Amino acid sequence: MRKLYGMFAFMAVIMFITACSENSSGESENESSSNEAESTGEVEIFSWWTGAGEEDGLLALIDLFEEKHPDITVENAAVAGGAGTNAKAVLATRMQGNDPPSTFQVHGGEELNKSWVAADKMEPLNDLYEENEWMDKFPEELIELVSKDDDIYSVPVNIHRGNVIFYNKQVFEENNIAVPTTLDEYFAVADQLQEAGVVPMALGDKESWPATQIFENVLLGELGPDDYVKLFNGEISFDDERVVQAAEKFAKILDYVNEDHASRNWQDSAQLVANGEAAMINMGDWAKGYFANDLELETNEDFGYFAFPDTEGDFAVITDTFGLPKGVENPEEVKEFLTVLGSVEGQDTFNPLKGSIPARVDADPEKYDQYGKDAMDAFQSSRLVPSLAHGSAASEGFLTKANQAVNIFVTQRNVDNLIQALDNAGLE
Amino acid sequence: MANTINGKRKRFSKDQWTAIAFLIPSLILIFIFVYGFIGWTGYVSVSNYNSLVPDFSFAGLKNYLYLFNDFRFQADLRNTLFFTVLFIGLVIVLGIGIAILIDQKLKGESIFRNIFLFPMALSFVVTGVVWQWLLNPSTGFNQFLKVFGIQPKWYTDTNILAGFEWGSIEFGLPVAIIAVVIAAVWQMTGFSLAMYLAGLRGIPDELREAARMDGASEFQIYRKIVLPMLLPITMSVVIIMAHISLKIFDLIYAMTGPGANFVTDVPGVYMFETTFRGNYYANGAAIAIIMLLLVAVFIVPYLWNSRKGDQ
Numbered sequence: 071m072r073k074l075y076g077m078f079a080f081m082a083v084i085m086f087i088t089a090c091s092e093n094s095s096g097e098s099e100n101e102s103s104s105n106e107a108e109s110t111g112e113v114e115i116f117s118w119w120t121g122a123g124e125e126d127g128l129l130a131l132i133d134l135f136e137e138k139h140p141d142i143t144v145e146n147a148a149v150a151g152g153a154g155t156n157a158k159a160v161l162a163t164r165m166q167g168n169d170p171p172s173t174f175q176v177h178g179g180e181e182l183n184k185s186w187v188a189a190d191k192m193e194p195l196n197d198l199y200e201e202n203e204w205m206d207k208f209p210e211e212l213i214e215l216v217s218k219d220d221d222i223y224s225v226p227v228n229i230h231r232g233n234v235i236f237y238n239k240q241v242f243e244e245n246n247i248a249v250p251t252t253l254d255e256y257f258a259v260a261d262q263l264q265e266a267g268v269v270p271m272a273l274g275d276k277e278s279w280p281a282t283q284i285f286e287n288v289l290l291g292e293l294g295p296d297d298y299v300k301l302f303n304g305e306i307s308f309d310d311e312r313v314v315q316a317a318e319k320f321a322k323i324l325d326y327v328n329e330d331h332a333s334r335n336w337q338d339s340a341q342l343v344a345n346g347e348a349a350m351i352n353m354g355d356w357a358k359g360y361f362a363n364d365l366e367l368e369t370n371e372d373f374g375y376f377a378f379p380d381t382e383g384d385f386a387v388i389t390d391t392f393g394l395p396k397g398v399e400n401p402e403e404v405k406e407f408l409t410v411l412g413s414v415e416g417q418d419t420f421n422p423l424k425g426s427i428p429a430r431v432d433a434d435p436e437k438y439d440q441y442g443k444d445a446m447d448a449f450q451s452s453r454l455v456p457s458l459a460h461g462s463a464a465s466e467g468f469l470t471k472a473n474q475a476v477n478i479f480v481t482q483r484n485v486d487n488l489i490q491a492l493d494n495a496g497l498e
Numbered sequence: 499m500a501n502t503i504n505g506k507r508k509r510f511s512k513d514q515w516t517a518i519a520f521l522i523p524s525l526i527l528i529f530i531f532v533y534g535f536i537g538w539t540g541y542v543s544v545s546n547y548n549s550l551v552p553d554f555s556f557a558g559l560k561n562y563l564y565l566f567n568d569f570r571f572q573a574d575l576r577n578t579l580f581f582t583v584l585f586i587g588l589v590i591v592l593g594i595g596i597a598i599l600i601d602q603k604l605k606g607e608s609i610f611r612n613i614f615l616f617p618m619a620l621s622f623v624v625t626g627v628v629w630q631w632l633l634n635p636s637t638g639f640n641q642f643l644k645v646f647g648i649q650p651k652w653y654t655d656t657n658i659l660a661g662f663e664w665g666s667i668e669f670g671l672p673v674a675i676i677a678v679v680i681a682a683v684w685q686m687t688g689f690s691l692a693m694y695l696a697g698l699r700g701i702p703d704e705l706r707e708a709a710r711m712d713g714a715s716e717f718q719i720y721r722k723i724v725l726p727m728l729l730p731i732t733m734s735v736v737i738i739m740a741h742i743s744l745k746i747f748d749l750i751y752a753m754t755g756p757g758a759n760f761v762t763d764v765p766g767v768y769m770f771e772t773t774f775r776g777n778y779y780a781n782g783a784a785i786a787i788i789m790l791l792l793v794a795v796f797i798v799p800y801l802w803n804s805r806k807g808d809q
Contacts, residue, residue, distance in 0.1 A: 159774040162550065185777065189551045276755050330635045332654040332758035467549060470776030474570055474760075481656045481759035 110400045113144050113407050115392075116171035118157035119424075120150040123359050127423035134419050135410045142403050147171055153277075165191055170395035172404045178215040178226055178389040179462025186395070187218050193394040194221035198405055204412055207430050211454040215462060216391055224393035225412040226429035228421050230354045231445055232386035232457040233287045233378040236361065237350040238343050239371065241268055247349075249376045253291060253319055256379040260326045263349050272348035273327040274339030278473040281480050283459040284352050285320045291380025292316040295453040302456070302463040308492045317485045324480060331480075341365070343373065352378060354388055354460070358441050359425030369441050377448070385452035388460040389429060471495035536790065543783035550777050561784040571785070572667045573760040574768050578792075580671050581764070582743040584679045585686075589739055590732060592683065593690030598720070600691075601698045611695065615688040622685065626752025629681035653677035653754045656761055674754070674761040682749055686742070690735045697731035698724070733800070740796040745789060765789050 113135075119128045125148070132144045149157035154175075161174055165186065176182045186192050199205055199222055205213070208226060216224045242249075245266050250256040260270035275281040290298045292312045300306045301313070328348060331339065340357055342348035344365045351357065358375070361367045377384075392411055394404050410416045417428035418437050427438065427445045435443050456462035461469055475491035478484075510518070543561055546553045565571040600610050617625070632638040633652040640649050653674045661670030701724060709719045747766030756763035756771070765785050773782030 155775060162774070162777070166550075166552070185550045188549075275758070278756075330651075330654055332656075333630075333634050333636070333652075333754075465549075467776045467778060470772060470778070477756065478569060478759055 111142055113142055113403055114147050114172040115144060116147045116161060116174035118149055118154040118175060120148050124424045127420040130423055131416060131420045134416060135407055138410060139406055168397055170397055172398055173392045173394060173407060175390050175392060177461045178391045179456040180465045181461035182216060182224055183218045184465035187223050191396050192223045193396055194223060195394060196222050198408060202409060202412060207432055209431060209454060212429060215456055224391035225408045226389045226391045227411050227417060228390050228424060228426035229429050229449055230356055230388040230426050232283055232354045232388055233290060233381045233384060234355050234375050235350050235352050235378055236343060236357055236373055236375050238346050239374050241346050241349045250379050251382060253379045269328045269348040270326040270350060271323060272339040272342040272351040273331040274334030274336045275331050275480060276333060276335050278477040279459045280336050282473050282476045284323060285476055286458040287352060287378040287381055288320045289316045290384055290455060295384050295455045298455055308489050314485060314489060317488050321483045355445060356425060383452050385448055385454050386457045387454050388457050468495050539783045539786050542780055543787045545780050547780045548778045561780045565784055569666045570760050570763060570768055572665045574763050574765045576667060576669055577672055577675055578744060578764055581675050581679060582740060585682050585743045586736055586739045588683045589686050589690045590735055592687045593694050596691050597694035597698055600695060614691050617685045618688045622749040623752045625681055625685045626749045630753045633677045653762055654758060656759050672761040674757055678750060678754060678762055681753060693731050693735055694728060697728045701727050737796055737800045741793050744792045
């Protein structure tokens with residue numbers, strides 16, 4: 071019998087310990103919520119920046135901040151993998167469990183507005199913008215992208231452009247080809263390349279978004295920036311004649327891609343352009359970093375770039391932004407971080423390393439390479455439109471279904487099905 | 499009876515009480531974290547929770563109906579069916595075949611056994627990455643197959659063999675799934691081989707001797723004696739492989755992704771993408787429940803059977 075008592079005593083102890091630890095964690099939670107707006111001396115930055123250039127940029131930014139605010143330590147909570155998919159899954163869990171990070175990376179546009187702002191999980195930052203006189207330092211169209219009903223919800227740190235085509239200069243020269251500016255010229259060039267035995271267009275759609283990116287750029291060219299925005303606002307329907315034409319042109323572009331596109335990711339397909347097997351690739355301008363740093367090619371010597379045909383005066387924006395979630399213990403300290411993030415110094419520290427351009431219009435072009443300078447010019451002189459493939463133009467729910475529809479379209483080329491699927495995808 | 503001490507009848511002995519006391523905490527945890535969460539998933543699957551904002555209003559079978567009308571989910575069910583049939587079939591046939599060969603009192607038998615077992619030590623993600631490149635149409639085996647002038651497109655092939663219109667999909671064997679089957683079979687054959695080898699060792703030599711005395715040929719011995727006696731092993735292999743193949747995610751996610759036109763997509767991949775990329779939580783939960791039911795179709799009769807065996 072003694073053994074039995076011993077065992078019950080043992081179990082009682084275990085239960086007691088677990089009860090205690092629950093209790094103590096509960097207490098600390100209460101404590102923190104009652105001392106709202108007090109400093110904890112710690113800011114947690116949540117992102118998916120773990121790749122080569124982007125991590126360097128983030129660490130340099132953190133160094134800059136800690137130099138300015140030695141009393142605040144920064145915790146770098148980056149989640150690797152899946153181009154942000156893993157990070158977003160972790161973020162969703164934390165936000166819904168009311169354990170938000172101090173600030174987190176989110177693409178400006180509907181990825182922010184239709185999700186966290188709509189769920190009432192974000193604090194407006196209008197006062198921060200006024201305090202720092204940011205209203206005329208960021209382009210108006212960009213501020214609109216991170217705003218909902220006149221409230222601004224995040225601070226953009228960098229800009230990437232989605233409607234760029236990178237090309238192999240040697241292949242273009244050998245075939246005596248000039249840069250095409252319209253889709254008609256593009257198709258003529260593609261025919262010529264195909265006859266010469268070069269794959270005209272490299273595509274890697276093992277994940278669907280590179281194909282969706284081509285489609286959105288064709289849409290942008292076909293509709294023009296105003297109607298492109300209206301399409302995703304729901305003011306123009308997907309069975310518009312021009313959307314149908316865009317789908318047909320998209321199908322025609324797909325005739326010129328490498329046969330093994332379904333087995334490649336975007337880097338694998340960019341390699342085809344790098345080694346001259348393919349002539350062109352439509353990719354966001356992070357591809358420049360891949361060509362220049364990873365493949366060690368010379369910008370404007372080995373590879374060149376031009377705006378996607380018919381979209382010369384437009385700039386498909388992909389922007390990483392950081393906001394302030396509700397329920398953070400020390401909002402003032404987080405705002406200090408956002409202030410550094412939005413400053414010229416902060417942006418010029420981060421962006422040259424990441425290979426993007428600053429979101430501010432008054433940054434120092436001398437800190438950027440030739441591509442960066444060109445992109446900064448284009449950023450200031452072009453119409454800015456949100457990218458669909460990167461979550462800015464529509465909600466992630468719509469994007470997921472659009473990617474599925476595009477994936478099916480790439481094989482089946484059935485325009486009616488594509489239009490219908492987009493129509494049914496529930497654009498709110 | 500062991501349960502009667504001092505003439506008094508007790509329901510449980512002291513040792514049994516101890517065992518029960520130790521089991522209770524884990525039972526409670528399992529009820530919460532397994533069965534409780536299955537119940538919760540079922541609850542979410544009939545709700546309208548299809549965005550980041552929780553909405554638990556009752557949706558009936560809306561999410562299930564959506565899935566069964568969805569091109570991608572129909573393709574997933576087709577792919578799972580063909581993947582499961584091919585995968586289990588090949589694993590059994592190859593497992594028995596190699597086990598019988600190894601069982602022929604080979605010299606260095608353990609070396610062979612270990613070679614075949616070794617792929618099991620890898621994770622499916624590693625297998626997926628390796629076979630992604632081996633079966634890549636522009637690298638891998640195709641470099642070698644050039645000599646023979648054949649260039650299969652492996653997992654990028656969008657053809658459906660013997661396909662016919664069914665629902666919104668073309669029903670038939672997706673050629674691309676064969677590439678995935680090859681990778682999965684390569685990894686799991688070692689397991690069924692080990693099971694069958696153990697099974698073969700369990701068949702008494704006397705039985706074969708007796709059959710030989712009666713004039714049976716070696717072929718007849720295998721057909722009439724050995725294979726029937728391996729039936730229980732086959733049952734176990736089918737159960738284990740079925741639950742792997744119905745829930746497969748990591749191999750496909752690492753190797754091919756959903757594939758062009760969803761020719762290599764499976765419910766697990768769809769569930770992950772729709773839940774964590776699209777924030778369609780209720781749809782994702784519905785897929786999870788359907789997968790649970792699919793596995794249950796295999797597991798429940800097995801559990802039922804073994805329960806009868808206990809009694």
